[in-house]
Amino acid sequence: MSEETMQSGTNSGTTFPKMTRETQKAPLDPESIIKAIRAIDDGPKVLKLYMEMCARCGTCAAQCPVYFGDSARKYNPVERSDLIRSIYKKYCTTSGKLLGGLVGARDYREGELEEWAEHFYTCTGCRRCASFCPMGIDNSVITRKGRAILDAAGITPETMSKVVQISLDTGNTDGATPEAFRAAIDFLEEEMKDEHGIDIKIPVDCEGVEYFYVPPSGDVLVNPEATTGVAKVFFVLGMQDKWTMSSRYFDGANYGLFTGSDADMKADNKPYIEEAKRLGCKVLFMGECGHAYRIMKMIMEPAKWWGDLPFKIINCMEFTAEKIKSGKLQFDKSKNPQPVTYHDPCNFGRSCNIVDEPRIILEASCQDFREMFPNRGENWCCGGGGGLSAMDDIIDFRMNIAGKKKMEQIRATGAKYVAAACSNCKRQLSQLMEHYKEDIAVGGVHDMLSRAILVNGKAADRVSYEA
């Protein structure tokens, strides 16, 4: 292929940030890299299958938000996955050993790892490619393997490795202390008092209650309306004393999923399971955070990281939607008159099947709910998946390339409020609105519920929700 096709694409001005290597964990020598690639033979099964099954039909590229934003060669999912696949072929397949380049096998190039960083951190891990691939190949699995190899060599983008470290040190990705958390909760209780004129509690550190609520920390510290929404649901149901939060473990976010490090992902997860056991809850009640719920429900639990669990794992939207269906919650929709649409976070929609629940909540609490197309399992990624939304150093890439399709989709709905049940999506979407100068608000699902739910027969008394 010519130089020109290598460079082509409409927006490729993005420069990728330098990676830090201060925390070099493993040597960068080719042997270690090759060893890590050979380890694919030990599983997981998906990864091993993907090494040899691709029909190279190009369907994934046609359905990838990044490739949609910029059809440069480097953004083609197969091109990215081939970085690892071609080396795997060379060392682990008969045909690759015998025929080499003829079957697309190649040696590891000394020093290429630095280039990998850009490639593997420009896939949002959204799994949209997998939904359309005739073979069911999920390129995000290969992306995560690439990031794992980078991480082992200490080449994780600084923003990411910092978030992981902060979370491991403090239990939350914002590095907030229990005191700061309690102050935030006090503030939320005052807000609710202003809204409804009564005391609506957010219980903290209560042992022996049924539900242990674990939101993303953003839903307490940044966009706290989702948490007030949950508190109001429990209040209306007369279940004020049946739930709790933890002042140390209030953030389901787990960036080990994004840096590829299984060890970090487990280390970040473990205290939450222990806290749930310590509190003696019956239900681990996950908040509006897609990847947190996915790790708990689709990864940790089925893989039995910590054996059999003495509690169930559900999502708060499942709970609320169930109560709405059984007529236990009432709303004043006139509080939310503007057109509202829902963005399916990839981890909730494609990966966990939480798709009807947010819609039930939004339809109950908003006057004008509109679908965005395509949606649910086929929804386009916001462009900030895979942890990228935390990386402000690649904001050009996120705005102009990865988030381009999402912006088009949202505009087409004519909505004035986009609900997304995910802190990462919300951050990316807010930045998109700013970047494209759109006057569209971004928030959560329980946020809209919080504004419209009837508490003692009355919805919140508040005029403006501008921060």
Added chain:
Amino acid sequence: MEVFAFFVGGILPYITVVLFIFGMGYRFYVWAKTPQPGRMTLFPAPDSLAGGVLAESLFFPSLFKGDKILWLFAWIFHATLALVFLGHIRVFTALIDRMLLAFGMNPEGIDVMSATAGGVAGVLLLTTGLLLLVRRISVRRVRDISGIPDFSVMILLIAIIVTGDLMRFGTHFDLEQTRVWTVSLLTFSPIVPPNGGFILHAFLAMILIIYIPYSKILHFGGIFFTQALVRRR
């Protein structure tokens, strides 16, 4: 030529069977035993896993959603491939003919039916194969990811189709020869059909079959494993 013909007709079939069965068996064994701790389900997932995987392998619904034109080419291509594969049973044994005769068809009828169905399939397969190749060259996102293995497997396939079509549309080929050949192979006393075109066709076909477990056509078989992982509820 004599030597080559004997190699293709008398030795290669055994090598092919061994390499194919060993290759595929080894794959299936390894795939089955590789651990998969987490769940990789893609939603919406079908109610029945077996139903979902079967649907994906028979009708390619994901591909249909993802790329309609490719679906059209690829589905006709694969469906005819499957038909041609079934049609080849007649090449190796007279059993089907005897069954049809027992059902009251006359020999001419069988020939006409076979010529029509086989002829249509032969042309369709060639056309869609060429269309896939043209697509591979002309669509940039596909060309960018295509390499020697992708082109060579398609060119090999087209060569098989062309040599096959030549036998069908060229001078009459008496299936009695291949049926005798089959029996002779089973009794380990090969009698090679004295037909240059056939030898070439059989040679290319066996190369392809040997190549399957070691190339991307591994998706025949592998697809059941990958789809089972993402369609599981």
